[in-house]
Amino acid sequence: MNRTNPGPERHLVGMPVSPGVAIGPMFGATEAPALVQRRKIQASDSGAEVSRLDAAIVQSRKQLTKLRNRLAVLPEDSQAEIAPLLDAYLQMIGPSRLVRQTRKRITEALVSAETAVADETQALADAILALPGPGDSARRHAEEVREIGRRLVRNLTRTPFRSFAGLPSGAILICESLRPADAALLDPSKLAGVATEEGGADGHTSVMLRALGVPAVLSVEGLGQAARPGDLVVIDGTAGTVVVNPSPTTLAAAKRAVIAFAQERARFGRMRRLASVTQDGHSIELQANLEIPVELPLIAQSGAAGIGLLRSEFMFMNRETLPDEDDQYEAYRTAIEAMGGDPVTIRVLDWGGEKEIEALQNEGVVPDVADTNPALGLRGIRLLLRQPALFETQLAAILRAGVAGPTRVLLPMVTNIAEIRTARDHYDRVVRRLRRRGDRLPDKLPPLGIMIETPGAALSADALAQEADFFAIGTNDLTMYTLAVDRGETEVSELYDPLHPAVLRLIQITAEAALRANIGVSVCGEMAANPHFTRLLIGLGLRSLSMNAAAVPRVKQAIRALKATECVAFAAQVMRQSDPVAIRRMVMEAA
Numbered sequence: 191m192n193r194t195n196p197g198p199e200r201h202l203v204g205m206p207v208s209p210g211v212a213i214g215p216m217f218g219a220t221e222a223p224a225l226v227q228r229r230k231i232q233a234s235d236s237g238a239e240v241s242r243l244d245a246a247i248v249q250s251r252k253q254l255t256k257l258r259n260r261l262a263v264l265p266e267d268s269q270a271e272i273a274p275l276l277d278a279y280l281q282m283i284g285p286s287r288l289v290r291q292t293r294k295r296i297t298e299a300l301v302s303a304e305t306a307v308a309d310e311t312q313a314l315a316d317a318i319l320a321l322p323g324p325g326d327s328a329r330r331h332a333e334e335v336r337e338i339g340r341r342l343v344r345n346l347t348r349t350p351f352r353s354f355a356g357l358p359s360g361a362i363l364i365c366e367s368l369r370p371a372d373a374a375l376l377d378p379s380k381l382a383g384v385a386t387e388e389g390g391a392d393g394h395t396s397v398m399l400r401a402l403g404v405p406a407v408l409s410v411e412g413l414g415q416a417a418r419p420g421d422l423v424v425i426d427g428t429a430g431t432v433v434v435n436p437s438p439t440t441l442a443a444a445k446r447a448v449i450a451f452a453q454e455r456a457r458f459g460r461m462r463r464l465a466s467v468t469q470d471g472h473s474i475e476l477q478a479n480l481e482i483p484v485e486l487p488l489i490a491q492s493g494a495a496g497i498g499l500l501r502s503e504f505m506f507m508n509r510e511t512l513p514d515e516d517d518q519y520e521a522y523r524t525a526i527e528a529m530g531g532d533p534v535t536i537r538v539l540d541w542g543g544e545k546e547i548e549a550l551q552n553e554g555v556v557p558d559v560a561d562t563n564p565a566l567g568l569r570g571i572r573l574l575l576r577q578p579a580l581f582e583t584q585l586a587a588i589l590r591a592g593v594a595g596p597t598r599v600l601l602p603m604v605t606n607i608a609e610i611r612t613a614r615d616h617y618d619r620v621v622r623r624l625r626r627r628g629d630r631l632p633d634k635l636p637p638l639g640i641m642i643e644t645p646g647a648a649l650s651a652d653a654l655a656q657e658a659d660f661f662a663i664g665t666n667d668l669t670m671y672t673l674a675v676d677r678g679e680t681e682v683s684e685l686y687d688p689l690h691p692a693v694l695r696l697i698q699i700t701a702e703a704a705l706r707a708n709i710g711v712s713v714c715g716e717m718a719a720n721p722h723f724t725r726l727l728i729g730l731g732l733r734s735l736s737m738n739a740a741a742v743p744r745v746k747q748a749i750r751a752l753k754a755t756e757c758v759a760f761a762a763q764v765m766r767q768s769d770p771v772a773i774r775r776m777v778m779e780a781a
């Protein structure tokens with residue numbers, strides 16, 4: 191490194207996406223943008239343009255297949271997470287709607303192949319994002335569409351792709367953006383860290399960087415101007431900070447943080463094998479939530495005792511038609527088998543609210559006209575009971591997959607006992623049908639539980655507990671419905687507080703009702719993932735928590751430091767408070 195004249199120390203802030211602290215010289219890898227010159231064509235040229243498009247598709251497929259094969263050099267866990275991202279691209283340039291529509295644009299709008307690709311991918315990404323309150327999955331899908339568009343345009347315009355050759359060992363890679371396809375070109379054992387100007391926490395880039403185990407901060411404004419090649423850079427992927435040209439004091443602190451992080455990693459690694467038990471001997475079931483299948487290896491490594499919430503929406507997204515029983519059976523069986531005997535709770539489709547699914551629209555399963563207030567409309571179990579074929583297909587797939595290991599079925603957005611009774615009628619009917627058909631079913635049929643996500647459900651928990659086999663408290667929605675604060679609305683995000691006494695009271699009511707009826711109860715909302723809240727949740731009577739896989743070791747560490755008796759006394763003290771700010775202070779101070 192040649193730093194004759196390091197500039198002043200500069201602090202920048204971005205989005206923390208992959209934890210850890212890294213120190214190293216900056217290596218810049220910029221990529222010249224591929225420029226699309228909008229061009230009209232003659233009708234007689236459209237055949238030739240379609241051929242150019244087809245050639246670019248073949249070339250892109252070849253490149254992606256090659257990159258996918260190169261993933262073999264990465265550690266197995268990283269491969270398992272990154273390969274599906276590249277597969278998603280490959281699928282999109284197969285016989286997809288994107289390809290069909292792009293060809294149509296060439297022949298009907300009479301534009302060049304690159305113009306058609308740019309317009310179609312832009313229109314498709316915009317349409318995905320225009321859905322009311324796009325969720326993480328929609329944002330990821332829009333990102334995939336844009337990425338495939340960039341690759342096709344690059345190949346059509348013969349703009350070279352960037353290379354990471356020359357990246358020195360121990361360097362911090364700084365660029366505008368990084369994409370899953372780049373993972374195959376990077377050697378994680380050489381790369382100290384990554385900072386980019388673009389990208390968000392929920393995108394594929396962050397999944398990929400976490401899979402590589404490389405500390406990373408994305409979306410750092412002004413990064414390009416602040417750092418010059420060779421500058422010493424410190425990035426903190428936990429706090430989301432980047433320091434260029436650190437002072438000796440900053441550097442010394444960063445070195446200590448590198449060591450502390452390595453020690454924490456080692457401790458969490460050991461934690462995986464330790465029991466999730468309080469100091470006074472109460473076992474707490476710790477499970478993981480699964481939102482997309484790429485999380486399965488992470489869950490397996492996290493030390494989670496099974497999946498407490500498998501959000502089955504992923505089965506229905508990013509496709510034009512609904513998955514049939516066999517498609518679903520395969521996906522559920524894979525998850526159940528991967529858990530090796532630990533239970534898997536599969537939540538049936540929770541459509542509605544902020545979750546939009548194209549295939550349901552295409553097949554006329556959901557109304558064309560959106561509800562005026564989707565969060566209060568035809569969501570979760572309400573839709574499934576209106577669409578018995580959809581519901582029963584999913585139940586059949588889960589029942590068959592249940593042969594592979596302990597399985598539970600979870601109903602979303604239940605608010606009254608009639609819904610559970612009707613759902614159980616469907617369930618029984620499916621069991622009879624599968625038996626008649628000669629399908630193998632589990633010896634012990636999966637229990638049928640419900641999400642408690644509304645104040646109405648929590649307040650009638652005693653009655654619901656007579657009908658449901660178990661409860662899973664969804665604190666994300668419970669907080670939203672209790673406080674009338676949209677969970678995705680930034681304008682009111684300060685009011686969204688799971689520690690509000692009203693939310694805590696409803697959790698307590700639910701836990702006590704489950705205890706009286708002798709049924710299981712868990713918390714599977716984001717609240718369960720915060721180790722500061724573990725003391726309170728145990729004190730409120732919870733003995734089962736489900737969370738994102740990354741949080742499992744941290745929450746386990748918290749559990750192992752607690753005594754259940756003290757948690758109960760603490761919860762009693764908290765429940766006497768009426769001010770959410772005071773409660774938060776108590777919770778943070780006690781942790």
Ligand code: PEP
Binds near residue numbers: 714715
């Ligand atoms: C919840 O509402 O807390 C929950 C776990 O369900 P989802 O986040 O999928 O709505």
Ligand code: MG
Binds near residue numbers: 643664667
């Ligand atoms: Mg919910």
